[in-house]
Amino acid sequence: MPNDQSHIAHLAAGPSRRAFLGMAAGGAALAAAGAGQAQPVPTRARIVIIGAGAGGTALANRLVERLDGAEITLIDPRPQHLYQPGLSLVAAGLKPADYVVSQTAEWLPDAVTLIAEKAAAIDPEAKTVATEGGQTLNYDFLVVAPGLIQDYDAIAGFDLDMVGENGIGALYAGPDHAARTWQAAGRFAEEGGMGLFTRPATEMKCAGAPLKHTFLIDDIARRGGNRGKAEFLYAAPQGALFGVPIVAEKVRMLFDERNIDTAMQHTLQSIEPSAKRATFADADGAQVEMDYDYIHVIPPQRAPDVIRQSGLSWADKWTDQGWVECDQHSLRHLRYDTIWALGDVAGVPKGKTAASVKWQVPVIEDGIVSAIAGQDPTERYNGYTSCPMITRVGRAMLIEFDYNNDLTPSFPGFIAPLEELWISWLMKEVALKATYNAMLRGRA
Amino acid sequence: MQELTFGTLIAVFEEIFGRGLFWIMVALAGLVTLAYIYVLVRDHAVSWRKFLWAQLSMPLGAVAAVWFLLAMTDSRLSDMGGPIDLIVLLGVAAVGAVGLAILVYTLQSLLRPPAQDG
Numbered sequence: 378m379p380n381d382q383s384h385i386a387h388l389a390a391g392p393s394r395r396a397f398l399g400m401a402a403g404g405a406a407l408a409a410a411g412a413g414q415a416q417p418v419p420t421r422a423r424i425v426i427i428g429a430g431a432g433g434t435a436l437a438n439r440l441v442e443r444l445d446g447a448e449i450t451l452i453d454p455r456p457q458h459l460y461q462p463g464l465s466l467v468a469a470g471l472k473p474a475d476y477v478v479s480q481t482a483e484w485l486p487d488a489v490t491l492i493a494e495k496a497a498a499i500d501p502e503a504k505t506v507a508t509e510g511g512q513t514l515n516y517d518f519l520v521v522a523p524g525l526i527q528d529y530d531a532i533a534g535f536d537l538d539m540v541g542e543n544g545i546g547a548l549y550a551g552p553d554h555a556a557r558t559w560q561a562a563g564r565f566a567e568e569g570g571m572g573l574f575t576r577p578a579t580e581m582k583c584a585g586a587p588l589k590h591t592f593l594i595d596d597i598a599r600r601g602g603n604r605g606k607a608e609f610l611y612a613a614p615q616g617a618l619f620g621v622p623i624v625a626e627k628v629r630m631l632f633d634e635r636n637i638d639t640a641m642q643h644t645l646q647s648i649e650p651s652a653k654r655a656t657f658a659d660a661d662g663a664q665v666e667m668d669y670d671y672i673h674v675i676p677p678q679r680a681p682d683v684i685r686q687s688g689l690s691w692a693d694k695w696t697d698q699g700w701v702e703c704d705q706h707s708l709r710h711l712r713y714d715t716i717w718a719l720g721d722v723a724g725v726p727k728g729k730t731a732a733s734v735k736w737q738v739p740v741i742e743d744g745i746v747s748a749i750a751g752q753d754p755t756e757r758y759n760g761y762t763s764c765p766m767i768t769r770v771g772r773a774m775l776i777e778f779d780y781n782n783d784l785t786p787s788f789p790g791f792i793a794p795l796e797e798l799w800i801s802w803l804m805k806e807v808a809l810k811a812t813y814n815a816m817l818r819g820r821a
Numbered sequence: 822m823q824e825l826t827f828g829t830l831i832a833v834f835e836e837i838f839g840r841g842l843f844w845i846m847v848a849l850a851g852l853v854t855l856a857y858i859y860v861l862v863r864d865h866a867v868s869w870r871k872f873l874w875a876q877l878s879m880p881l882g883a884v885a886a887v888w889f890l891l892a893m894t895d896s897r898l899s900d901m902g903g904p905i906d907l908i909v910l911l912g913v914a915a916v917g918a919v920g921l922a923i924l925v926y927t928l929q930s931l932l933r934p935p936a937q938d939g
Contacts, residue, residue, distance in 0.1 A: 771895065771897055793905075799896060799902055799910075800909050802900065807893075810836070815836050820828070
């Protein structure tokens with residue numbers, strides 16, 4: 378902010394204009410004060426962050442401001458940073474694939490070291506991380522934020538190369554696959570037929586996204602005058618359409634209104650692309666076959682192998698998924714007090730969204746800085762998760778909730794969480810990426 | 822949203838428009854406002870003829886601002902879903918109307934000072 382302030386001050390050089398521009402400079406000074414932090418804590422701590430996604434990048438930027446002299450290392454093999462909340466828009470033809478892509482290095486402060494390799498092993502006893510390239514890093518504090526892996530092999534007959542052809546979509550797979558998903562989904566929205574929209578039985582990133590995709594393709598078919606030719610079926614392993622009961626009921630009502638059928642407690646097991654047939658397991662485990670003209674596939678999601686093999690996962694929860702065992706409020710590992718879990722990999726009941734990360738980052742920042750300063754941490758994560766649930770192009774519901782399934786609206790009385798509003802769409806379309814970017818820089 | 826401070830808002834606007842463009846726009850808005858106040862102080866009076874033209878331009882400014890926002894956000898008027906949407910829409914229209922009116926008045930005053938004013 379000091380730069381902005383001097384920029385304004387420079388513009389304000391003319392004496393006759395000083396009084397007016399002084400107000401603008403005052404605003405900038407206020408902004409600087411708002412973003413102000415306490416004195417940096419001097420330390421020589423070695424902090425390793427596995428993963429330079431939304432969580433790892435935002436945390437690195439904030440720790441650099443809070444700590445003086447810390448050695449901060451990020452480990453991530455992928456040079457691109459993905460703005461994942463944008464994938465739903467790409468898969469509906471509303472944004473190009475490059476809308477979600479930037480370079481990881483652009484977001485990182487000079488003071489951190491980025492190792493462009495995959496973490497291969499974590500030894501929480503010896504406090505080391507080994508990379509695939511053979512480096513071994515010692516750490517005093519470790520943050521695991523590697524994201525998750527999508528287990529496409531678990532869907533028999535499916536291959537990522539198929540996406541975009543023969544009515545197959547998979548928007549979670551990345552920007553190119555999201556763009557190819559739009560090729561297939563857009564064709565379905567024009568030609569009609571049977572559309573199957575699925576989700577996995579495991580925990581998943583942004584559980585609202587499968588619903589958004591269904592709503593968007595429905596709306597696009599309507600706008601083209603082709604909805605009469607299409608049938609929509611949302612098939613999910615769960616018993617409800619959304620984890621938060623009050624939201625699930627609202628979505629159920631909207632699905633009724635839009636003529637979208639549901640097949641609850643149906644888990645996608647395999648597809649036969651040549652026959653355009655999908656096989657589901659129902660609640661009793663019996664196989665149910667369904668023909669499709671378009672199918673949207675979201676595979677089971679799990680913690681990366683390096684997490685599961687290092688003994689950091691829960692032993693008695695999510696045993697097929699391997700999320701990190703941590704306290705749900707501090708995000709600190711329950712057995713290793715120098716390790717925190719951030720983002721998708723954290724074994725907490727909610728929170729696999731970018732908005733959750735935004736709330737988790739200050740908690741872990743506070744945890745690490747407090748540990749260094751020898752104080753008790755004060756920040757707690759309450760499970761806050763936000764989902765701008767797009768219900769058609771131009772409208773969304775700004776749904777926010779916590780561990781208790783309580784709605785936690787940011788603007789109570791102004792933006793109703795369960796109403797389809799244009800302003801909520803504006804937030805998703807205009808403000809969300811900007812807020813996300815500000816978060817990456819540690820400024821929001 | 823965790824806490825919506827003024828600093829966060831500035832950061833978000835910088836990300837929407839890019840840091841350079843945002844501050845150039847702030848500076849331009851500031852300059853036009855200053856120029857407006859300058860001509861009012863200089864002329865010691867409001868020119869009602871110029872004010873008429875400024876008023877006539879207001880609907881244009883309102884429509885242009887709304888059209889621009891709808892076009893930039895893949896939205897239509899039929900997407901308005903609740904009272905807050907209408908309030909935001911009217912707010913955008915009002916800002917467009919007042920902004921263009923100030924601009925038109927100021928430009929007239931700068932180009933045709935009162936001495937030349939018929």
